[in-house]
Amino acid sequence: MIDKRLAFELFTTLLLLTLGTALVMQSLPGWGLISVALLVGGLSLVLRTVPLRVAAE
Amino acid sequence: MGLDIVAAFFVFGAIAQLLGAPIKMPKGLYQSLTIFLLIAIGLKGGIALAENASGALLWQSLAVIAFGALLPLIAFPVLWKVGGLTREDSASVAAHYGSISVGTFAVALAVLEANQIAFEPYFALFVALLEVPAIAVGLLLARGAGAHKGLKSLCHEMFLNQGVLLLVGSLIIGWLGAAQTSKLMPFFGTLFYGVLALFLLEMGRQAASRVGLILQFGSFIASFAVLMPLVGALLGAGLASVLGLSAGGTVLLATLGASASYIAVPAAMANALPEANQSLSITASLSITFPFNVLVGIPLYLAVIVQ
Numbered sequence: 315m316i317d318k319r320l321a322f323e324l325f326t327t328l329l330l331l332t333l334g335t336a337l338v339m340q341s342l343p344g345w346g347l348i349s350v351a352l353l354v355g356g357l358s359l360v361l362r363t364v365p366l367r368v369a370a371e
Numbered sequence: 372m373g374l375d376i377v378a379a380f381f382v383f384g385a386i387a388q389l390l391g392a393p394i395k396m397p398k399g400l401y402q403s404l405t406i407f408l409l410i411a412i413g414l415k416g417g418i419a420l421a422e423n424a425s426g427a428l429l430w431q432s433l434a435v436i437a438f439g440a441l442l443p444l445i446a447f448p449v450l451w452k453v454g455g456l457t458r459e460d461s462a463s464v465a466a467h468y469g470s471i472s473v474g475t476f477a478v479a480l481a482v483l484e485a486n487q488i489a490f491e492p493y494f495a496l497f498v499a500l501l502e503v504p505a506i507a508v509g510l511l512l513a514r515g516a517g518a519h520k521g522l523k524s525l526c527h528e529m530f531l532n533q534g535v536l537l538l539v540g541s542l543i544i545g546w547l548g549a550a551q552t553s554k555l556m557p558f559f560g561t562l563f564y565g566v567l568a569l570f571l572l573e574m575g576r577q578a579a580s581r582v583g584l585i586l587q588f589g590s591f592i593a594s595f596a597v598l599m600p601l602v603g604a605l606l607g608a609g610l611a612s613v614l615g616l617s618a619g620g621t622v623l624l625a626t627l628g629a630s631a632s633y634i635a636v637p638a639a640m641a642n643a644l645p646e647a648n649q650s651l652s653i654t655a656s657l658s659i660t661f662p663f664n665v666l667v668g669i670p671l672y673l674a675v676i677v678q
Contacts (some may be wrong), residue, residue, distance in 0.1 A: 318452070318453045318454075318455070318591075318667060319451075319453065319454060319455065319589075319591045322453050322454070322594060323447070323590055323591060323594045325651070326594040326595075327600045328599065329598070329601075330597065330598075333601075337674075337675070339670070342671075342674045342675060342678065343670050343671055343674050344671075346666065346667030346670070346671060347667060347671070349667075350597050350663065350667060353593075354590070354593055354594050354597060355588045357585075357586075357593055358590040358593075358594070359588045360664075361586065361589060362590075
């Protein structure tokens with residue numbers, strides 16, 4: 315069973331990264347989108363791994 | 372293009388809060404600043420309307436109302452089916468994202484004026500029009516769960532909330548009294564940017580004070596709160612192109628599509644849909660979407676559309 319939330323978060327992160335990179339390559343301000351993509355992706359990762367570690371301990 | 376000097380006050384307020392040294396304003400001042408901004412935007416729009424009223428404006432207004440109704444219909448299934456939120460929470464968050472943020476609009480106006488980019492001066496009318504339909508659609512979406520009030524109170528929430536009332540009232544005053552506005556504009560015109568800076572300082576504090584709640588509500592809502600503005604901006608820019616608006620007007624409609632309400636809709640939803648988690652909606656719109664638009668979105672929409 316696919317985790318719909320995880321799929322949505324991955325899609326958002328990849329889309330923001332792709333758009334940001336494309337904009338930077340066009341000399342447009344894409345660094346903001348890349349930063350937001352890293353924040354969203356990092357948040358998704360941290361909020362999934364921390365509870366698992368706590369449960370394992 | 373660096374950080375706009377007005378938007379810098381948002382960052383300042385947020386950093387002070389995160390450092391544990393919040394810059395606290397008297398309770399009534401934030402409300403006073405909001406009232407000032409609503410009247411200033413309404414007056415400016417009314418004066419412009421007196422000079423630019425035309426038949427085409429009617430069709431543009433109808434298209435803008437349809438746009439405001441469409442956005443929550445896009446957001447709702449994502450929140451409900453993908454995010455797994457309750458129907459009431461999905462409808463409430465969708466209504467917030469269908470409506471607009473006057474603060475975000477004011478920042479976009481300031482950025483356009485600072486860059487001397489022309490735009491349709493009657494945009495305040497569209498701001499007022501976009502406040503209403505999302506509330507109606509949000510409540511209709513929630514009705515499936517049996518959450519509703521009478522038609523009379525619903526209409527009261529939609530058309531007589533403070534944001535809509537102040538915008539429309541000052542728009543009409545500006546329109547009818549355009550010849551006399553020189554009496555008012557030294558106050559509502561010259562002081563606009565200073566008041567906006569104070570408003571953003573407080574918004575930065577409020578946004579940063581909710582950072583902990585973002586962790587509590589999870590990463591899905593954070594992803595939604597940055598993806599939905601991009602969808603709204605894309606649709607807004609597309610609509611502006613269809614309506615034949617200028618580059619500045621396209622930036623403004625993209626910004627309105629990208630913004631999410633944190634003043635008018637929360638008040639309406641708290642009253643009409645008390646089952647919904649109001650904190651969830653406000654955290655998403657105020658602590659994620661508002662800073663995203665001010666710091667990343669508006670400079671991006673401007674660069675992509677104008678260049």
